Amino acid sequence: MTLQWYPGHMTKARRELVALLPSQHFVIEVLDARLPLSSQNPMLAELRGNKPCVKVLTKSDLADPAMTALWIAHLQRETASKVFAFAATTNNPAYSRKMISIAAKKFGFVYRLGKPVRAVIAGVPNVGKSTLINVLMEHNVAATGDKPAVTKRQQRVELKDHTVLTDSPGMMWPKIEDERNAMRLAFAGSIPSTAIDFHTTAMISAEYVLEHYGTVVAARYKLDAVPDSPAALLTEIGRRRGGLRAGGAVDLHQASEIFIHDFRSGKLGAITLEQPPAAPDLGM
Ligand SMILES: Nc1nc2c(ncn2[C@@H]2O[C@H](COP(=O)(O)OP(=O)(O)OP(=O)(O)O)[C@@H](O)[C@H]2O)c(=O)[nH]1
Ligand SMILES: [Mg+2]
Numbered sequence: 001m002t003l004q005w006y007p008g009h010m011t012k013a014r015r016e017l018v019a020l021l022p023s024q025h026f027v028i029e030v031l032d033a034r035l036p037l038s039s040q041n042p043m044l045a046e047l048r049g050n051k052p053c054v055k056v057l058t059k060s061d062l063a064d065p066a067m068t069a070l071w072i073a074h075l076q077r078e079t080a081s082k083v084f085a086f087a088a089t090t091n092n093p094a095y096s097r098k099m100i101s102i103a104a105k106k107f108g109f110v111y112r113l114g115k116p117v118r119a120v121i122a123g124v125p126n127v128g129k130s131t132l133i134n135v136l137m138e139h140n141v142a143a144t145g146d147k148p149a150v151t152k153r154q155q156r157v158e159l160k161d162h163t164v165l166t167d168s169p170g171m172m173w174p175k176i177e178d179e180r181n182a183m184r185l186a187f188a189g190s191i192p193s194t195a196i197d198f199h200t201t202a203m204i205s206a207e208y209v210l211e212h213y214g215t216v217v218a219a220r221y222k223l224d225a226v227p228d229s230p231a232a233l234l235t236e237i238g239r240r241r242g243g244l245r246a247g248g249a250v251d252l253h254q255a256s257e258i259f260i261h262d263f264r265s266g267k268l269g270a271i272t273l274e275q276p277p278a279a280p281d282l283g284m
Contacts, residue, residue, distance in 0.1 A: 004182075005195040006174045009152065013169040016154055018047060020120055020166060025109045026052040028100070028165075030123035030132060032188050033063035033087055035273045036071045038181040039124050039190065043173040052082045052107040054100060054119075058128035060087035064213075067272035074276035082107075088128075093135040100136060104163065116164045124190045125149050125170025133157060133167045142167050146264075148192050180204065184273045189264050199234075202256035205263070206230035208273055216269040220262065234259060 021027075027048050032039040036057055055075050060068050068087045075085035084103035088096045104110070109117040121129045125148030133155075134140045141157050143150055148170055155167045170190070176182040186196040187205040207230050209217060214226035217233065221240060227233040238250030241258050245251050262268040 004175065005191050006172050007149075009149070009169065010171055013171050014043065014047075017044075017120070017122060017168055017171070020154065020168075021047060021051070024051065024118050024120045024166075026054065026104070026107055026119045028054045028056060028119050028121045028132070030056050030058055030121060030127045030129045032124075032127045032190070033057035033060040033068050033071070034271060035184045035188055036075070036276070037274050038178075038184040039127055039188070041122075041124050041171055041173055043171065044122055050082065052084075054103045055083060055085040056096070056099075056132060057085065057087040058132060059089065061089040061091050062266040062270060063087075064270050064272040067275060071272075071276050088132065088135075090128075090131060090135065093138075096132065096135050097138075100163075101161065111162045116158065116162045118164045118166075120154075120166045120168055122168050123170065124172060124185065126188075126190045127170070129170065130167050133165055136165060146189070148190055187260060187263060187273070198256040198260060199252055202234060202259045203230045205273065206233050206259065209263070209268070209271060213269060213271050216271070220268055 027044075029040075029044060029048075057063070057068060057071060072085050072087055075083060084106055086099040088099075104117050104119070111117055121133055123129050126146070130142035130144045130151050133142050134144065136159055137157055138160075142155055151167060151169045153169065156164060157167070158164050172191075176185070182191070183201055183204045185191050186201045210227065210230065210233060218224075218226045221237055223236055227236055234252055234255045235250050237258055238244070238252060238255035242251050242255035263271065
């Protein structure tokens with residue numbers, strides 16, 4: 001299944017980001033902590049060039065904490081001094097405020113009278129960019145929502161410490177090369193329901209989830225054993241929750257929707273969909 005979603009407004013979002021970037025001191029790239037690799041927009045990396053970047057792994061309350069720690073270490077190690085990575089959750093807004101401030105100082109940007117530090121918040125749709133700006137502002141200034149493409153245009157705000165932040169619309173790129181990356185983005189909700197096939201998305205994602213979090217999934221659906229295949233899992237979910245079609249067949253579409261929804265909302269458990277490459281052995 002090929003999955004492409006690059007509506008016209010994203011061309012405009014890209015153009016506006018290109019126009020804004022030269023005036024920005026650094027970029028705040030928001031990544032979904034459950035898929036820190038797949039939620040990296042390669043177009044953004046290209047546009048950002050050498051500009052310092054804070055990588056914020058949002059929704060960390062929904063991700064596997066051990067994996068998040070590995071990802072932070074990986075991002076920090078990979079990209080040295082121009083990147084500062086941390087994990088964020090709306091459960092701990094003070095931590096996000098502190099880390100952004102530390103990052104700006106680490107990059108050497110401090111407020112001088114009349115010369116604010118400027119940063120743009122960017123990333124793929126629905127990862128929590130506008131939520132982050134609300135957290136940093138300490139009150140709601142940007143619309144948020146549990147679906148992609150809520151933010152339609154850039155929005156500039158000024159923090160108490162005079163940092164000027166710009167929220168930007170979620171951006172995809174014209175062609176997602178790796179089908180599995182596309183599938184993870186769909187599973188996590190960065191691609192709208194109208195553009196995805198629920199059953200295929202659930203089947204492909206369930207394979208990884210069963211392999212790495214099988215017992216968590218079995219507990220969630222009160223199964224006696226870990227199902228031995230994605231199809232078996234969806235059938236069990238369908239039997240228990242999705243209802244049956246006329247003739248007794250399981251409604252797999254409905255079961256897929258339940259599985260996807262349970263993952264997105266965290267009901268499935270704290271799950272991360274991809275692992276960072278192993279750390280190099282330093283022989284110590
Ligand atoms: N559980 C949890 N949900 C979060 C967190 N941060 C954001 N969300 C939810 O994620 C959804 C998307 O948040 P937004 O801030 O609208 O995402 P966005 O990146 O601005 O999305 P677009 O503007 O559409 O690109 C909302 O339902 C938020 O409540 C978090 O730390 N934990
Ligand atoms: Mg937004």
